[in-house]
Amino acid sequence: MSEAEFHRLLLKAKLDGIDAAVRALSKGMDDLDQAGRAAGLISMYIGLDMSNQVKGLRYMHKNFNAVYSKLQKMFPLKEEQLHFGICHLLSDLSRDRVLRDKLVAAGAIHYLVGLLAPTGKACYFALETLSRMSGHAGPQEQETIAKVAAKPLVDLALKMDREDERYPILLAVIAHGAFIGNDLTGIPSKTMIGLLVDASSHPDRHTHIHAVSGIFSLCHRYPKYFRTTPKLLHFFLGHLRHPDPRTRLEILWGLYSLTRDIAEFEPVLQDPKRMPEGMKQLSKDPEIAKMMSDYGTADTFAKVVRECMRLSEFAIAEGMFRIEDGRHPLTGEPTFKNVPARLQGDFLLFTEALPFAVKALRTLNPNSLDAILIECKYLMVTKRWSEAHPIAKKALKLYPDESYLYYVLTIANPDNIEGLRWAKRGLRTNATGYIQRGLLMLSFEHSHHIAGVCAGDGEEDDFKAYSSYEKKFDTGLAHIVSAMGDAKTFIDISPPDARHLRMMILRYLIFAPIVLGNTLSPDLRELKPYYDKLAVVDKICVLLYDQTRNTQQRLVWNLMKSDYEKAAMEWDAHFSKFGEASETLELPTPSPDKGLERLMASMKCSGGDALPPAHYRIEDITKLLRCSSCLSPSAQPLKCSGCGRARYCDLRCQTTDWKLHKVVCQKKKKAAA
Secondary structure, X not given: OXXXXXXXXXXXXXXXXXXXXXXXXXXXXXXXXXXXXXXXXXXXXXXXOOOOHHHHHHHHHHOHHHHHHHHHOOOOOOOHHHHHHHHHHHHHHOOOHHHHHHHHHHOHHHHHHOOOOOOXXXXXXXXXXXXXXXXXXXXXXXXXXXXXXXXXXXXXXXXXXXXXXXXXXXXXXXXXOOOOOOHHHOOOHHHHHHHHHHHHOOOOHHHHHHHHHHHHHHHOOOHHHHHHOHHHHHHHHHHHXXXXXXXXXXXXXXXXXXXXXXXXXXXXXXXXXXXXXXXXHHHHOHHHHHHHHHHOOHHHHHHHHHHHHHHOOOOOOOOOOEEEEEEOOOOOOEEEEEOOHHHHOOOOOHHHHHHHHHHHHHHHOOOOHHHHHHHHHHHHHOOOHHHHHHHHHHHOOOOOOOHHHHHHHHOOOOOHHHHHHHHHHHHOOOOOHHHXXXXXXXXXXXXXXXXXXXXXXXXXXXXXOOOOHHHHHHHHHHHHHHHHHHHHHHHHHOOOOOOOHHHHHHHHHHHHHHHHHHHOOOOOHHHHHHHHHHHHHHHHHHHHOOOOOOOHHHHHHHHHHHHHHHHHHHHHHHHHHHOOOOOOOOOOOOOOOHHHHHHHOOOOOOOOOOOOHHXXXXXXXXXXXXXXXXXXXXXXXXXOOOOOOOEEOOHHHHHHHHHHHHHHHHHHHHHHO
């Protein structure tokens, strides 16, 4: 359209009304062209020049009330093409996070909901705009959207044909999280769950992804309903065979949430009352004897266990100054009495002697490695890990190959990235025995936690700076692969009575579907050696430690084992409609940390510089500036008064980001000074 013709229509709008001008503009065009042209004419009519997007958005920031009041006067008009253009313009304005929140507060949602007629063409454009507004809205804005739009949208979804071109967009709006699980909507949870489960079998891949995300959001709130409803349980187990490993990762954490409220804690401390009788029972079981063949005969194994009790990571545990003193006349259980005081020396408990041993060793050599190790051991046994960490970190400058120091720095480390890095470094030393197994287990623990954060588990999202779903979940998958490699190595090197062996076998079993996808047989035959071994290890643990408990890992494995084959038959046919081969992940070999080398190359164990990569991209300015916290675009964000570079949507985003930004901000202020 020529500039002269455009100005003619603008004049017509002023004389005959904007609806008449839009009607004249739209002749002979399809709906999308009509919407774009109408939006341009409307913006000029209300004094908002969007030919330069950044300038137009800045003008809107300064004159929001005046411009929006002009736009609002058009809402009651009947011309359908006019509403195409208004929706298109609102969608463009919603690219700016701050303006989007202002539009929600001003009541734009009420206008858009009024266009949701099942047969109206404007419904398509209203849904597109609602999708953009609800996608990254803040909590207050989500609450407003939930109150106004949730029920009309759900009612529309229940009535709409699933083949309708608007259905995927409608599901996207519902599944963006503004409505799901929100008590303000008044929508029964079962209605929402049923809608999303039906939508998850839609052949459109994006509709399917949105439905899965919505179900994942709801399963945290209603775990009992999900795990006791076969259709919903099959949904979760079937999606462990999804072609996309990112979806498989999200679903695994959904399964965790289904069992969290009924999971039991499993103590794994050695029980001196059980050990003597337990060892006798072990030597009589042929299945256990076969498993122990790699570790010598039963008699040799008994000696090894007694030696491990003396030299284990807890050394002589509290209260172990006792000896067997016959058997109880009624129960037949062993009885114990304290070791005579003359044999105990001056100390009632073993740990009480350790600080004096440290002092004596340092008198001979201030940098004695034995003194450092004993001091760390004492602090670990007394659970003073935060005091042990700086001692171990300082000692590494003198003894960089001492694996126990890495073990100290890894255990109870509140920073999972730092703890993981120490564990990986420790595994590169010549660690053996319980220290090697401890480093493997703690490496698994840290990777497991990071993967959970990336999958959306927990309140604090340490990886919020990853700018896309793919980057965030790929980080989680890298840690899953690393964790599974650690678990496999732990299982391969551990003696049958290793205290954490059954937990690591269970974790390996439930991680396998994430890595293997639908290449894993529906009957799980590839995992049979591991769950057969688990059955034997359970026997050993019951005799030596404690009864088998329903831990979260065991509950998830039991769910998988019970219905995995049925769920696979139900969902494999559906996934084949996507026309994609299942993506499998390769376990790292031979080193269990290969998959993380690139990821952790920029991380430092000091913790201060371990910031998400995207946090350093605050100076990358394209057409719109992005919030340093939520990465939402804005033409006129607030600026950090400290460094002058970080930008934020509002005070809420700045407060959220301060934990990360204060390190960078303080460095820049010092540099400027």
